[in-house]
Amino acid sequence: MIMYHEIAEISLRVNGENRRLWVRAADTLLAVLRNHMGLTGGKAACENGDCGACTVLLEDRPVKACLILAVEVEGMDILTIEGLKQTEIQRAFLENGGFQCGYCTPGFILNAYALLKAHPEADDETDKEWLQSNICRCTGYEGIKRSLKAARKMMAEGSE
Amino acid sequence: MFYSSIGKPIIRKDGIEKINGSIKYVNDYTYSGVLYAAIKTSVLSHGKIKSIDTRKASQLSGVRAILTGEDYPILQGCYLKDKPPLAVDKVRYYGEPVAAVVADTFEEAAAAAEEIKIEYEPLPLVKNARDASNKGAPLLHENLGKYSYKDTIQPEKNSNIANHTKIRKGNIVSGFENSDVIIEASLSIPSGDHAAMEPRTTIAEIRSDGQVVIHTSTQTPFLVRKLLSTYFKIPVKRITIIAPPLGGGFGGKAGIQLEALAYLLSRAVGGRPVKIANTREADLLMSAGRNGMEATIRLGSTLEGRLQAAELMYYFDCGAYADYVVKISRAAAIACTGPYHIPNVWCDSLCVYTNKPYGTAYRGYGHTELTFAVERGMDILAKKLGMDPLRLRLINAIEAGDTTPCLNTMEDNDGNLRRCLERAADLINWQDGGVKWVDEYTIRASGISALWKATIISLNTGDNALVSVDEDGSVNLHCGVMELGQGTKTALAQIAAEVLRISTDNVKVFMPVNTDTSPYDWATVGSRSLFMAGKAVIEAAEDALNQLLDRASNLFKLPKEALDYGGGRVFVKAKPDIYIDFIKLAGGEGLEGNIISRNQIIGRGNYKMQHKYEIDPETGEGRATIWTLGAEAVEVEVNIEDFSFKVLRAACVMDVGKVINPELARGQVVGSMAMALGMATTESFNFNKGLQVLNGSLRSYKVLRLGEEPEYLVEFIETPQVDGPYGARGLGEQAAIGIPAAVANALSTALGTELNRLPLVPEALWRSKYPMEEANAIGITEGIALKLK
């Protein structure tokens, strides 16, 4: 059995790096990433699981970091936008109007990245099911859908 | 062979940082020694504050200061000073800030705010704008007559009317006498919110030398500086506003938001930096949102469908404080008829206080509301005339020589509305606007709306730009325009590149604005930045170019007329192989290394609004500004079993003068359409009997999600704006204007009913088909509001 007091020392594996740090047991993963580790790509835009702006990947699955405690994810692989470098989906967002203000972008990109890994083949229903977890207020979603298509195309061409 | 970037999709200047999540918004800034604020807000919508007990809260760990309204009872407001940073004596809406705590951590501040006890005595509620405007209605602002305000608005003392704008064109009585057909309709739009993804955030500090430094999420850093200077009597030179890019603005981050309160809190802790970061709930309820509106309209026309008269009563519901809504109601009066030629117009546009969360500038600036009213009226009229609604609009579409409600004469270069209407209809396959059965339970129908918007900006507001050339020949573009997501800074870089005939890659722009170092910019609002800053950038780039040409002219000992430039060099027209690179000219190297000058080339440019905008307080007669014309049309599919529906296709055709960056332009248009679709179909604040908001979170305040959007069909018509940069005019918010009307028109056509209230949820559609007794029709009576901090 593992027990943490109100303030505890834990070890997190974020973007492949291990990091020991003191947190409150009540600290969300989002708060720890942003305030303790300086990883501010994920945003606190609702802190209620509604908007997806804080999405990170936990063991390759998209999760909303605002509704997870940091103490829960000790030892698990956490990927934030800062750990994503020059991927097809990022390039696609850049070239296809996938963002405007950029605030929802890290969450969308991480969710889409996980989606492309889990479902390399196009399937509109699945795309919608996954990406409905995030809110974008600027693009009307047109550019985001175009970006996803473009990334799929790049990946298919890349793997040929 | 020369670079030209106008009209091309250039990768955004802020792009790489945004896809990597490394761009910093205000809340991403960390500072050593920052303290955190939490705000205690009102649970009542109208009440006298009997007592505030902060004793227990002030003893909690980490608490550094607690402020209440009495500590600094100033009044703020851009046009009408009516709002204290913290409520004084009474609260006027659910969510109004009453006290603020500063503590070492946000958690400690929040825990202390939880312990502040406030006693209220309830006051009668003012629920809707129409009733609120009546004599004898309970007053929200007993001292309205004593408030200070700008002379462009007209508050009525001892009432809830914060502004009253009148339009009197022609003779309304004879207009209706000459009408064969008259229709009347009442309409309403509830209040809502911008719900920008970035909640408002401000960090304020007073440094030891007295400099007030504020990092804030604002669309108007220079205005924030000016207002703070006025409110707190601090010299402008003692205030520095630093405004990083915004996570969306949509009007909601214009004017003063959290800045005054943050400054007061910093002052309360000896100038230490204090951060206020709105939670989503606070951003939706405590901070400003979108106003509501009620309207009653009468339209009269001849049997042939020629509009003769329009009598328009607009009640803008600004909520508890007036903010920008006094100007929104005025803007709506100026454009009150929509883009139609109507000889006789009578319009009263009121801005009215109610006990609801207060509104501010919002994408569309009142035009979406007036358009909803007029365009529903046009469809009702078309039905009565037995005429295709598109034809009715084409007959009355405003054109050169026609006059606006303020008696301005439209000019050829104002754009071509008929072409917009025809193209929008074509794009969704209009076919007489009839209904089509898909199967036993499914109907398709179309709806259309014309739109127009004036860039209503005071005279002498302006923009400035500096273009400096570095020793490598690359260019730095300095301007005070805010990056909100709209990409204006990228478009401005394109404009600078175009003037200098260099690649946009060689133009650097700076995303954060700092009022100490950025050239003055009036405000990034009203879709005017590209127009105004664009003109300033052209002038600055031309100035820099002239200096380069001067150096070359000296060097070649030839008059400038004999020189040409392009591709990063100046060359001799007659002998293009004689040339000198910008790099050398900028570095002052001259030819063969002989120094010609070591001074950096710095080009200056500015632009002042030349279009005067003042209207007569009794008749509305005045001079207009730049109009953007357009049309929008949608096709909907309705299931008549459960009354769910989908907007299948939405078309927008606007005359934007000139498209500077097609990708950015389309992005702005599509984004505006999506937001307006939310306003039309899902977005509204829901209230209980006590006017507490029941849906103050993103779980319950419903915005569009992926998969719910239509197929967007966007086209631009380019009738150049004679004085616009490369002929361009604003387009950022115009596409929001016609969508709610078009959707309501399509659904009304599909169901054969008149849908005059937003949002158009399935139940509203069902109810229009099967009306109920009034007592049963009240949907929302009970409900527990979300607990606020």
Next chain:
Amino acid sequence: MISFNFKYIRPSTVEEAVSSYIQLSRVYKRVLYYSGGTEILSFARNHAIEADVIIDIKAIPECRRLQHHQNRIIYGAALTLNEIIEENTLPLLTSVFKGIADHTLRNRITLGGNICSKLIYREAVLPLMLTEAEIRIAGENGVRREKFNSIFDKSLRIEKGELLVDVSIDKSFEGAGFCSIRKVNRGEVDYPILHLEMLKRKGLKAAFSGVLNFPFRSDAIDAVLNDNVDIDEMIEKIMHLIPGKIKQDQWATWHYRQMLLKKAIRSAYTHLEVR
């Protein structure tokens, strides 16, 4: 951001979890079992829930298994909805779970968490109501097995300190026909204003969420469904058997809900009878 503090415990067996709960309850007022956490944390932000200690059950293997055992399938209470959806063991479960929250949240929301939710919807119980599910509950005196329908009445009737360990369903429900009708105010990611699940196996059975302040089914309603009466008469009879006054809130009036409910029963019934 949660402004109060608590201790966090992650036991590795059911016994540890239960005994910790009992022991800690003697010292602390507010001890909570914690599974996916999505609801507890969103409530904690607004002080709608407060806790001194939370006991995370996600590291307990028994609560995490998805296992075929004889003729039954066992679902651990701490399995996420997506884990169950991806295995697609029973189409009915997959269909219902896909409607809950959004895809990303379903990577955290667990079966047990949704059953024990404080919100009125608890849609995960609908299939359990229709499939004669059994559940195992651990308490001070060990683990007991109960029929889901006998222990779920508006909410799960378990004692303080008891822990929902798992749920099991007979495999034979795999081939049963069903019809899911889920209506929302607008949009797709939302709580339902009506959710009807109807299942056909040795007759018809129905379960409802979003209609009242709790999910429900009833023998009486099922009896009417199988009564072979005229469909209009059947619907009217069912309306009289709804165990409460149809809900009215900001998302729908009771009139609209009632209209949707009638239409939903009709179309589910027609759909399954024609099959």
